[in-house]
Amino acid sequence: xxxxIMKSLFxxxxxxxxxxxxxxxxxxxxxxxxxxxxxxxxxxxTLVVNGETEEVKTYASTVGKLLSESELVLSEHDHVSPSIExxxxxxxxxxxxxxxxxxxxxxxxxxxxxxxxxxxVGNVLAEADINxxxxxxxxxxxxxxxxxxxxxxxxxxx
Numbered sequence: 001x002x003x004x005i006m007k008s009l010f011x012x013x014x015x016x017x018x019x020x021x022x023x024x025x026x027x028x029x030x031x032x033x034x035x036x037x038x039x040x041x042x043x044x045x046t047l048v049v050n051g052e053t054e055e056v057k058t059y060a061s062t063v064g065k066l067l068s069e070s071e072l073v074l075s076e077h078d079h080v081s082p083s084i085e086x087x088x089x090x091x092x093x094x095x096x097x098x099x100x101x102x103x104x105x106x107x108x109x110x111x112x113x114x115x116x117x118x119x120x121v122g123n124v125l126a127e128a129d130i131n132x133x134x135x136x137x138x139x140x141x142x143x144x145x146x147x148x149x150x151x152x153x154x155x156x157x158x
Contacts, residue, residue: 042058043060043089043091044056044090044091045066045088045091045092045093048094048096049070050096050098056070060088062084062087063084064084066088066094067084067094077115078098079095079099080095080096082094099115100116100117100149102114102116102152103149104128104151104152104153105151105153106154107155108155114127114128116128118146119145120145121140121141121152122142125138125152125154132154135157136156136157137155138153138154138155139152
């Protein structure tokens with residue numbers, strides 16, 4: 001009798017193990033495949049922010065969503081290429097240049113403020129539609145690079 005009880009307990013234990021094996025293995029298989037598919041759907045994108053390049057992986061469907069995911073706050077003066085509505089594809093190149101506020105003073109009059117993504121004094125003055133003659137004094141020089149809160153002074157010769 002003890003033998004039959006032991007045999008019965010052993011078979012129940014074996015059956016429980018078989019049932020558990022048939023449930024656990026397929027579950028783990030489905031989880032691994034799901035994770036692989038989920039990760040495989042990420043798009044690899046090159047993001048250039050103010051001249052600094054970074055490779056990112058994303059599920060974002062548009063440029064705007066990617067920038068939002070990256071916690072980049074856009075202003076209306078920033079330059080984004082391609083546009084924020086553009087769809088993202090694997091291998092996309094996205095560029096974002098943050099606009100800077102530049103003060104321009106012409107002939108010691110009230111400052112003119114311009115938001116720009118231009119890098120040099122000459123390009124900013126051209127964007128601001130300020131025409132120069134060869135005798136005008138510009139500080140800093142026309143080829144000088146600008147940074148945030150730069151000031152440009154222009155003294156017209158005549």
